[in-house]
Amino acid sequence: MPKVSEEHREARRRQILDAAWVCFARNGFHKTSMPDVFAEAGLSAGAVYRYFPGKEALITAIAEVSTQQLIDLLDARLAADVLPPPEELLPAIVEDLPATGGTDPAALAPQVWSETMRDPRLAAAVAGMLGDVHLRLTELCRRYQAAGVLDPGLDPGDTARVVIALIQGWIIQWNTMGLAAHQQITAGVRALLARPRNAGQSGQDG
Amino acid sequence: MPKVSEEHREARRRQILDAAWVCFARNGFHKTSMPDVFAEAGLSAGAVYRYFPGKEALITAIAEVSTQQLIDLLDARLAADVLPPPEELLPAIVEDLPATGGTDPAALAPQVWSETMRDPRLAAAVAGMLGDVHLRLTELCRRYQAAGVLDPGLDPGDTARVVIALIQGWIIQWNTMGLAAHQQITAGVRALLARPRNAGQSGQDG
Amino acid sequence: MPKVSEEHREARRRQILDAAWVCFARNGFHKTSMPDVFAEAGLSAGAVYRYFPGKEALITAIAEVSTQQLIDLLDARLAADVLPPPEELLPAIVEDLPATGGTDPAALAPQVWSETMRDPRLAAAVAGMLGDVHLRLTELCRRYQAAGVLDPGLDPGDTARVVIALIQGWIIQWNTMGLAAHQQITAGVRALLARPRNAGQSGQDG
Amino acid sequence: MPKVSEEHREARRRQILDAAWVCFARNGFHKTSMPDVFAEAGLSAGAVYRYFPGKEALITAIAEVSTQQLIDLLDARLAADVLPPPEELLPAIVEDLPATGGTDPAALAPQVWSETMRDPRLAAAVAGMLGDVHLRLTELCRRYQAAGVLDPGLDPGDTARVVIALIQGWIIQWNTMGLAAHQQITAGVRALLARPRNAGQSGQDG
DNA sequence: AATGAATGAGGGTTCATTCAT
DNA sequence: AATGAATGAACCCTCATTCAT
Numbered sequence: 001m002p003k004v005s006e007e008h009r010e011a012r013r014r015q016i017l018d019a020a021w022v023c024f025a026r027n028g029f030h031k032t033s034m035p036d037v038f039a040e041a042g043l044s045a046g047a048v049y050r051y052f053p054g055k056e057a058l059i060t061a062i063a064e065v066s067t068q069q070l071i072d073l074l075d076a077r078l079a080a081d082v083l084p085p086p087e088e089l090l091p092a093i094v095e096d097l098p099a100t101g102g103t104d105p106a107a108l109a110p111q112v113w114s115e116t117m118r119d120p121r122l123a124a125a126v127a128g129m130l131g132d133v134h135l136r137l138t139e140l141c142r143r144y145q146a147a148g149v150l151d152p153g154l155d156p157g158d159t160a161r162v163v164i165a166l167i168q169g170w171i172i173q174w175n176t177m178g179l180a181a182h183q184q185i186t187a188g189v190r191a192l193l194a195r196p197r198n199a200g201q202s203g204q205d206g
Numbered sequence: 207m208p209k210v211s212e213e214h215r216e217a218r219r220r221q222i223l224d225a226a227w228v229c230f231a232r233n234g235f236h237k238t239s240m241p242d243v244f245a246e247a248g249l250s251a252g253a254v255y256r257y258f259p260g261k262e263a264l265i266t267a268i269a270e271v272s273t274q275q276l277i278d279l280l281d282a283r284l285a286a287d288v289l290p291p292p293e294e295l296l297p298a299i300v301e302d303l304p305a306t307g308g309t310d311p312a313a314l315a316p317q318v319w320s321e322t323m324r325d326p327r328l329a330a331a332v333a334g335m336l337g338d339v340h341l342r343l344t345e346l347c348r349r350y351q352a353a354g355v356l357d358p359g360l361d362p363g364d365t366a367r368v369v370i371a372l373i374q375g376w377i378i379q380w381n382t383m384g385l386a387a388h389q390q391i392t393a394g395v396r397a398l399l400a401r402p403r404n405a406g407q408s409g410q411d412g
Numbered sequence: 413m414p415k416v417s418e419e420h421r422e423a424r425r426r427q428i429l430d431a432a433w434v435c436f437a438r439n440g441f442h443k444t445s446m447p448d449v450f451a452e453a454g455l456s457a458g459a460v461y462r463y464f465p466g467k468e469a470l471i472t473a474i475a476e477v478s479t480q481q482l483i484d485l486l487d488a489r490l491a492a493d494v495l496p497p498p499e500e501l502l503p504a505i506v507e508d509l510p511a512t513g514g515t516d517p518a519a520l521a522p523q524v525w526s527e528t529m530r531d532p533r534l535a536a537a538v539a540g541m542l543g544d545v546h547l548r549l550t551e552l553c554r555r556y557q558a559a560g561v562l563d564p565g566l567d568p569g570d571t572a573r574v575v576i577a578l579i580q581g582w583i584i585q586w587n588t589m590g591l592a593a594h595q596q597i598t599a600g601v602r603a604l605l606a607r608p609r610n611a612g613q614s615g616q617d618g
Numbered sequence: 619m620p621k622v623s624e625e626h627r628e629a630r631r632r633q634i635l636d637a638a639w640v641c642f643a644r645n646g647f648h649k650t651s652m653p654d655v656f657a658e659a660g661l662s663a664g665a666v667y668r669y670f671p672g673k674e675a676l677i678t679a680i681a682e683v684s685t686q687q688l689i690d691l692l693d694a695r696l697a698a699d700v701l702p703p704p705e706e707l708l709p710a711i712v713e714d715l716p717a718t719g720g721t722d723p724a725a726l727a728p729q730v731w732s733e734t735m736r737d738p739r740l741a742a743a744v745a746g747m748l749g750d751v752h753l754r755l756t757e758l759c760r761r762y763q764a765a766g767v768l769d770p771g772l773d774p775g776d777t778a779r780v781v782i783a784l785i786q787g788w789i790i791q792w793n794t795m796g797l798a799a800h801q802q803i804t805a806g807v808r809a810l811l812a813r814p815r816n817a818g819q820s821g822q823d824g
Numbered sequence: 825a826a827t828g829a830a831t832g833a834g835g836g837t838t839c840a841t842t843c844a845t
Numbered sequence: 846a847a848t849g850a851a852t853g854a855a856c857c858c859t860c861a862t863t864c865a866t
Contacts, residue, residue, distance in 0.1 A: 012850090028324040030236035034836055044852045045837075055836065107323070113378045114320035117313070118234040127383055151397075158394030165375025165391055172319045172374050173367070177333055185371055188364030191357075214825090240861055250827045251862075261861065420846090440736040442648035446840055456848045457841075467840065519735070525790045526732035529725070530646040539795055563809075570806035573791070577803055580790050581783025584731045589745055597783055600776035603769075630829090652857060662831045667858070 013051050016041050017065060018103075020058045025107045029059050029115060060122050063112040066105040067129040073100070074136045083140070085149060087193035090163070091186040094170050106171045113168070130164065137163050219257050222247050223271060224309075226264050231313045235265055235321060266328050269318040272311035273335040279306065280342045289346070291355060293399035296369070297392040300376050312377045319374070336370065343369050425463050428453050429477060430515075432470045437519045441471055441527060472534050475524040478517035479541040485512070486548045490555075498556060499605035502575070503598040506582050518583045525580070542576065549575050631669050634659050635683060636721075638676045643725045647677055647733060678740050681730040684723040685747040691718070692754040701758075703767060705811035708781070709804040712788050724789045731786070748782065755781050 019041035023032040034055055038045055052058050073096050083089060097106040116123045134157070141156035141163075150159075166189070173181040225247035229238040240261055244251055258264050279302050289295060304310040322329045343366035350356035356365075372395070379387040431453035435444040446467055450457055464470050485508050495501060509518040528535045546569070553568035553575075562571075578601070585593040637659035641650040652673055656663055670676050691714050701707060715724040734741045752775070759774035759781075768777075784807070791799040 008850090028320070031324060033834075035834090046839080046853070047851055049837070050850065110316070110320045110323060113382060114234075114316045116382050117316060118237060123382060130383070154397050155393065158390050158397065160394075161379070161387060161390045162372070162394035162398060165379055166368070166372050167375065168378050169371025169374030169376075173336075173371055176319060176322050176329060177336070181367060184364050184367045187361065188366075188368035191360050191364065192368060218825095239859075241859090244828095252828070252864085253826055255862070256825075417846095424846095440732075443736060445838075447838090450849095458843085458849070459847055461841070462846070522728070522732045522735060525794060526646070526728045528794050529728060530649060535794060542791075542795070566809050567805065570802050570809065572806075573799060573802045574784070574806035574810060577787025577791055578780070578784050580787030581785065582787075584786050585779070585783055588731060588734050588741060589748070593779060596776050596779045599773065600778075600780035603772050603776065604780060626829090651855075653855090663858075664832070664860080665830055668829070673857070 009051075012043075012047070016043065016048055016051055016058075017061055019043075020062055021065075021103055021108070024059075024062055024111065025104070029111055056119070056121075059115060059119075060125055062108060063115070063122060063126055064129065066103075066108045066112065067126065067133070069100050069103070069105040070097070070109075071129070071132055071136065073097070074133065074140075078136060078140060078143075083143060083147070085193075086144060087190040089140075090167070090189055090193075094167065094174070094182065094186075097171070106175060109168075110172050110175060133164060134160050215257070218249075218253070222249065222254055222257055222264075223267055225249075226268055227271070227309055227314070230265075230268055230317065231310070235317055262325070262327075265321060265325075266331055268314060269321070269328060269332055270335065272309075272314045272318065273332065273339070275306050275309070275311040276303070276315075277335070277338055277342065279303070280339065280346075284342060284346060284349075289349060289353070291399075292350060293396040295346075296373070296395055296399075300373065300380070300388065300392075303377070312381060315374075316378055316381060339370060340366050421463070424455075424459070428455065428460055428463055428470075429473055431455075432474055433477070433515055433520070436471075436474055436523070437516070441523055468531070468533075471524075471527060471531075472537055474520060475527070475534060475538055476541065478515075478520045478524065479538065479545070481512050481515070481517045482509070482521075483541070483544055483548065485509070486545065486552075490548060490552060495552075495555060495559070497561060497605075499602040501552075502579070502601055502605075506579065506586070506594065506598075509583070518587060521580075522584050522587060545576060546572050627669075630661075630665070634661065634666055634669055634676075635679055637661075638680055639683070639721055639726070642677075642680055642729065643722070647729055674737070674739075677733060677737075678743055680726060681733070681740060681744055682747065684721075684726045684730065685744065685751070687718050687721070687723040688715070688727075689747070689750055689754065691715070692751065692758075696754060696758060696761075701761060701765070703811075704762060705808040707758075708785070708807055708811075712785060712792070712800065712804075715789070724793060727786075728790055728793060751782060752778050 016037070020032075020037050023036045023040050026032075027036070034045065034048070037058065038048055041048065052061065073093060077083070077089065077093065084092070094106075098104040112122070112126060116126050137160035138156045141150060141154070141159045144150035145152045145154070145156065170182070170185050173185060222243070226238075226243050229242045229246050232238075233242070240251065240254070243264065244254055247254065258267065279299060283289070283295065283299065290298070300312075303312040318328070318332060322332050340363070344362045347356060347360070347362035347365045347369075351358045351360070351362065376388070376391050379391060428449070432444075432449050435448045435452050438444075439448070446457065446460070449470065450460055453460065464473065485505060489495070489501065489505065496504070506518075510516040524534070524538060528538050549572035550568045553562060553566070553571045556562035557564045557566070557568065582594070582597050585597060634655070638650075638655050641654045641658050644650070645654070652663065652666070655676070656666055659666065670679065691711060695701070695707065695711065702710070712724075716722040730740070730744060734744050755778035756774045759768060759772070759777045762768035763770045763772070763774065788800070788803050791803060
C-alpha cells in the first residue's frame with residue numbers, strides 16, 4: 001500500500017529533472033553542484049537521492065530526456081503527409097529546438113556529446129538514442145527519394161549519418177557563435193540542397 | 207641569459223601542455239585535477255603555476271593548441287598546387303586528425319566546444335580560431351569553384367560554414383560511435399559530393 | 413485484543429532484534445545503518461521506530477540478549493548435579509557459544525565491551541549483567557571447593573572475576589586469531605588447572 | 619631537495635597521531651569525526667590527509683602504536699635480571715598501562731580488538747603484533763620455569779596464550795567496571811598463582 | 825626557478841530520525 | 846499498526862591555489 005501515488009513519484013522525478021536541466025544549462029554538468037540542484041528543485045539532499053542514485057544518474061537522465069526531445073521533434077515532422085523540401089525542413093528542425101517548451105535541448109547536447117567520451121555507460125545510452133534518430137532520418141531520406149527530391153542512387157543510411165553530423169555541427173556553431181552562424185549555415189544548406197536539382201552541373205557546363 | 211631563459215620557458219610550457227593534453231584526453235577537463243597534471247608533467251605545483259595562472263588557462267591553451275593543429279592540417283592541404291576533389295579531401299582531413307603526432311585534436315575538440323558554452327573567454331578565443339578555419343575553408347571553396355568542381359553560384363563563406371558543421375559532427379560521431387560511423391559518413395559524403403556532377407539532375411527526371 | 417497485541421508486539425521485537433543481530437554480526441554496530449536493519453527485518457523505518465526509540469536502544473537490547481545467552485549457557489551447565497572438572501568445563505563453555513542457535517554471542521561480545529566505554533547507559537546495563545555472570549561463576553567456584561577440586565582458601569568471588577577475564581580474552585582471541593588460538597588456550601588452561609592437583613609441587617622439587 | 623626536514627614530517631605525523639589518540643580515547647573510533655581530529659591537531663583537513671590516506675589508516679596507526687606500548691612495557695620488565703614472582707608481575711603490568719605518558723593503551727585496546735573483527739587489514743596487523751606479545755610472554759614463562767617458579771611441565775607457548783587472554787579480559791573489566799574490578803582480579807590472580815607452590819593441595823592437606 | 829606543505833571551502837553522499845498519511 | 850517520503854546536519858575526502866623556503 002504505497003503512501004504516495006505513482007503520479008507523485010513521477011512528478012517528483014520531473015521536478016528534479018527540471019531543476020537539473022536549468023542548472024546544467026546554466027553552469028554545465030561539472031560546475032553544477034548537487035546542492036545547486038537541491039536549491040533549484042526546492043528539495044533536500046535526501047529527497048533528490050531517493051529518486052536518483054547520484055549525479056551521474058542525473059546527467060544520464062538529462063541526456064536521455066534531451067535526446068528524446070529531438071526525436072519527438074523529428075517524429076512530429078515525419079508525421080506530416082507532405083514534407084517540405086529538405087532545404088526548408090533542415091533549418092526548421094534546428095530552429096525548432098530552442099522552442100521546445102523553454103527547455104532547449106541544443107543547450108545541453110554538446111555537453112552530452114562531450115561527456116559521452118569519458119562515461120561509457122552514458123556513451124552506450126546516447127549511442128542507442130542516436131540510433132533512433134538515425135532510423136528516423138533514414139526514413140526521411142527514403143521518403144525524399146520516393147518523392148524524387150533526392151538522388152535515388154544515394155544510400156539513405158549513409159546520407160542520414162551525414163545529416164546527423166551536419167545537425168550536430170550546426171547546433172555547436174549556434175551555441176558557440178550565435179544566430180549569425182546559424183543563418184549562414186541555413187543559407188549554405190539551402191543553396192547546396194536547392195542547386196543540384198536546378199543547375200547542379202553548371203560547373204561542367206559553364 | 208635572456209636567450210636561454212626564453213628557450214627554457216618555452217620548453218617548460220610545452221612540457222606542461224603535453225602533460226595536460228595527456229590528462230585531458232584521458233579523463234576530460236573536469237575529471238583531471240591539477241595534481242594529475244603535476245604528476246604527468248613531473249613538476250611541482252609551484253612550477254606549473256609559474257607558467258599558467260590556473261586550470262582555466264591550461265584549458266584555454268590546450269583549446270588553442272588543438273584548434274591550431276586543425277588549421278595546420280588545412281594549411282598543409284591548401285599548400286598543394288592541385289587539390290584532390292572534395293569527396294577525397296574531406297575524409298582525408300578527418301582521417302588526418304588522429305595521426306597528428308600522437309596528439310589527436312579530435313579527442314579534445316568536443317570538450318572544447320562544450321566548455322565554450324560556459325566560459326565566455328574560451329568562447330571568444332575559440333570563435334577567433336574557428337574564424338581562421340573558416341577563412342581557409344572559404345578559400346578552399348573558391349579554389350574548387352575556380353576549378354569548376356563546385357557550383358560557382360554558391361556563396362563560398364556560407365558553404366565553408368556548412369563544411370565546418372559537417373566536420374564537427376563528423377568528429378563527434380567518430381569519437382562517440384567509432385570507426386564504423388566514420389566510414390558511413392565518408393561514404394555518404396562521397397556519394398553526395400560525387401553525384402551531382404555526374405547524375406545530379408535525377409530530381410528533374412523523377 | 414490486548415493478548416494478541418502483546419504477542420504481536422513481542423514477535424515484532426524479536427523480528428527486529430534478529431535482523432539487528434544479523435547486521436551487527438556482519439558489519440559491526442557502526443557500519444550498520446538503520447536502513448540496513450529495516451531491509452534485513454523487512455520492515456519500514458516507522459515500524460522499527462515504534463518498537464525501539466533509536467539505534468542506541470537496538471544496540472543495548474542486543475547487548476542484553478547476547479549476554480543473556482551466556483548466562484543461559486552457564487545456568488544450563490550449573491543445573492547438572494555433578495560438574496565436570498574445571499579443565500573440562502571452561503573449554504566446553506567457550507565452545508558452546510558459537511552453537512547457540514546460529515546466533516553466536518561471541519561475535520558480538522567484543523563490540524559490546526568496546527561500546528561500553530563510550531556509552532555509560534550501556535556500561536551500566538552490561539555491568540549489571542556481568543554481575544549476574546559473576547554470581548553464577550562464584551557459585552561454581554564454591555561448588556568446586558566443596559567438591560575438593562579447588563583450593564578452599566581461595567576467595568570464590570575473586571576467582572570468579574579471574575575466570576570472567578579469562579573467558580573474555582578467550583573470546584577475543586578466538587574472534588581475532590581463529591580456532592588455533594582457541595585450542596592453544598584450551599591446552600594451556602587444561603594444563604594449568606590439572607597440574608596443581610596432580611603434580612603441583614614440582615616447582616618446589618625442581 | 620626536500621623543503622622540509624624528515625624530522626618535520628615525523629613530528630607532524632606524531633602531532634596528528636597524538637590528536638587522534640585523544641579523540642579516539644574520548645569518543646571512540648566511530649564517534650570521532652575527521653574534523654574532530656583536525657581541530658584537536660590544530661591542522662587543516664588537507665594537512666592531515668597528506669600524512670594519512672584516510673581515517674582507516676589513522677585507526678590502524680593508532681592500533682599499532684598502542685600495541686607497541688604494551689610491548690615496550692613488557693620489554694622493560696623483561697630487561698630486568700631478576701623478575702618479581704608472577705603474582706606480582708602481572709598486576710604490575712596491568713597497572714603500568716595507564717601510566718604510559720598520559721596515553722593509556724588500555725583505553726584503546728578494546729576498541730582495536732573489536733574493530734579487528736570487521737577490518738581484515740587491521741586484523742592482520744594486530745595479529746602480527748599480538749604474535750610479538752606472545753613471543754615475549756613465552757620467554758617470560760620459560761624464565762619462570764627456569765627459576766623454578768612455574769611448573770616445568772607446562773608448555774610455555776600455551777601458557778603465554780592464557781596469560782594474554784587473562785590480560786585482555788583484565789583490561790576490559792578495568793575499563794568497564796573500574797578499579798574495584800581490577801583489584802578483585804589482582805587478588806584472585808595473586809591467590810591462584812601463590813597457592814599452588816605453597817599449599818597447592820591444601821584441599822587434601824586441610 | 826622550483827619545491828611541496830599547507831589551506832579550507834566545497835564536493836558528493838549517507839543516515840538517524842520524523843511525521844503525514 | 847505501519848508506511849516510506851522527506852529532512853538536513855554531518856560525514857569523509859579532494860582540490861585549486863598560495864607561499865615560505
